[in-house]
Amino acid sequence: MNTLTLPAREHGDAPARFKLNWNLALWALGTAVLLVLPVFVESPSHQNLLILILMAAQLGVAWNILGGFAGQVSLGHVAFFGIGAYTSTMLLLNFGVNPWLGALAGGVVSVLVGTVIGWPTFRLKGHYFTMATIAIAELIQIVFNNWDAAGSAVGLTIPMDKQGIGMMIFASKLPYYYLALGLLAISLGVSWWISRSFLGYYFRAIKDEPDAARSLGVSLTKYKLVALGFSSFLAALGGSLYAQKELYIDPNSVLHTGLSIKMALVSILGGVGSLFGPFIGAAAFTLIEEGSRIAFGGTGRGTDLIVQAVIIIAIAVYKPSGLMGWGKELKDRFFSRKQEGGAK
């Protein structure tokens, strides 16, 4: 047995060491590119596009904790984004609370609202849960549309009089790029920690076989609420950042159903349940979105949406594992071919 495993292990070791360096190199390269990228992108509209990608990625990462890891597909996540945006903005406008603290408060409010919503709705299975999340998000949108203290349908405007890092208000786009990048890094960090800890195992168990998970001591409601807690907190932080970047929010911009769907699609496109899937998905999705809007946007309302839909259906039908899964497949094929070549 030993003589059999020994050469096999040596054989496997070389690519393993190679893979480790590869990952590190990719990490370093990716981080470096993201850090210096905006320096080379001078046009504010292109900078804005990069910020949109980072923010979409961050929301996808947040959604993925509940929808990807724990398998609870929410199409109402915009509610948490909106609650984050409204909490920090209303605290700032009414009480002069610093937006950094406001963002944290938004996260806390979001978790509380999520817990109240999650308690009953997590009893629902599969599609029924998803439908409930849509309904609740719509309900919250209606509330904010009619709530005078929250600006109702007119929305809220953040005055630009006090600029700087302390107030999270800047005249140029560049600082927002780094804020979005930082928030994405934090979200990825949290996501990575979860996936490695016992929570990651519990979430996947709940997703795969809920009854078996229960028989192994995993309380479904408790751990779904934990997943929702992380997910809604991070989505709310994204909402606060959006409010500070745009300096204007209304129900149509921060509680719009389309954004819920975008959060889910970014993850699904990139690869559900994977760590970096949402990032890849966000880049692809935002480029498809903006690209099709530029190419077809003028020819008729909704053409860009049709193009997006076709691309998304194609992915769903041919590559359900998403772009990450596809990439891994190609990589495996490349490596196995290389090994065969080396053996000859």
Added chain:
Amino acid sequence: MSELLEVRNVTKRFGGLVANDDVSFNVGRAQIVGLIGPNGAGKTTMFNCVAGFFAPTEGEIHLDGQPVHGLSPERCAKVGIARTFQVARTFTSMSVAENVMVGALMLRRNTTLARSKAMELLEFVGLARHADRAAGTLTVSEQRRLAVARALALEPKLLLMDEVMAGLNPTEVREAVDVVLKIRAQGISCLIVEHVLEGIMPIADRIVVLDYGKKIADGTPAQVSQDDRVIAAYLGE
């Protein structure tokens, strides 16, 4: 403190259907008890009552003298009742070792410790060399043993096994029997719902027979197989 599990006068009704009717039996320490009976006799319902998936309509269930009827499945797991399912319910997005780790994480929330415990248990059920395979690629027989390893990771007092031997070939039945005997040797009691009588009869310390939801016999395998009512239930009158 003689018996580990005491089932006292348990009745389970679903609307008008009586699935279990006033059933009582015990499982002793380090005993293998077989729960047998024709299709629809109420074996799996009884199982679900003991494992917390159903609350009995009437009656009581005690483990180690403590009431456990009406507890949730996750509570039952914590007080020492582990179970497997008729279909293996493998976590297919995970590797074989990770499946067992989910169970091990209940007692210690540390993935490194859980991993080493998982490897021990995979060794125990003879799946160690498959540890890093995708769990969904195992055969039915291997997935059943994986489910047993997963349940054992809870360090239970009582292990409930729902049809571990159904659909297996004779070699696989022998492997499953060996695993059950090894579990008893560790001092863990086993309550086994089984259709494959040639698998369970030789190893069981006691057999409980259900028919139409009622207990019709309770004794050693030899006594039960001589019982007129059992013969009638299995062969028809």
